[in-house]
Amino acid sequence: MFNDIGALEVLALVILAVLVFGPDKLPKVIQDVSRFVRRIRDFSESAKQDIRSELGPEFKDFEFEDLNPKTFIRKQLEQNDDFKELKELRSSFDLKKEINEVADAVNGTEPEATVAAGTAGGSSTTPDLLKKRDTPETGERPPFDADAT
Incomplete structure (x- = not known):
């Protein structure tokens, strides 16, 4: 108390x-x-x-302490066999890694694992759709910008 x-x-x-x-x-x-x-x-x-x-x-x-929702849920989960599967799933999910991958995709950089392994010629085989292109390719119209008009 x-x-x-x-x-x-x-x-x-x-x-x-x-x-x-x-x-x-x-x-x-x-x-x-x-x-x-x-x-x-x-x-x-x-x-x-x-x-x-x-x-x-x-x-x-x-027990009157079981009336507390957190205690009740914890006790029920510990008695349930699915709780073990939930723990395994939780341990296999790496939130930090997922956030880093999303941040790398947004920033247009390669993930750390790819950089560490090294890429041939410094570029990947798949096009990076998040990178801005300075000039449009031949025959392609420039993107429409509503703020510029």
């Missing part, structure tokens, strides 16, 4: 408590707060036990 409170914050809270309640009343306040927290915990545990008993014997292993 308070995982992100550091030592400096705790020290500030202690100093604030001493200033607000005073050193005489502080032990009594701490006892009252701890008693209140204990009662809340007991109340929640008894409520959980009542709900489990009302649900019946088929829900005796029911």
Whole structure:
């Protein structure tokens, strides 16, 4: 619950408590707060036990943490055999490699694997459709540019 409170914050809270309640009343306040927290915990545990008993014997292993959607889905996936196939598929898919290939295609550069292997004559056999041509080939009309007109 308070995982992100550091030592400096705790020290500030202690100093604030001493200033607000005073050193005489502080032990009594701490006892009252701890008693209140204990009662809340007991109340929640008894409520959980009542709900489990009302649900019946088929829900005796029911955990209230399973009501959290992330926990429920994780538990269901771990019990399912298809989860193993999903893990294998996920491990075989390299998102970084796919993004690099798309970026290389957009930028008009050759993928790293092709560059590392070396190409004959410095050009590939397939035409690069993403590269801009400075001059149209013979008999070909220049592309239409709506912004230029």
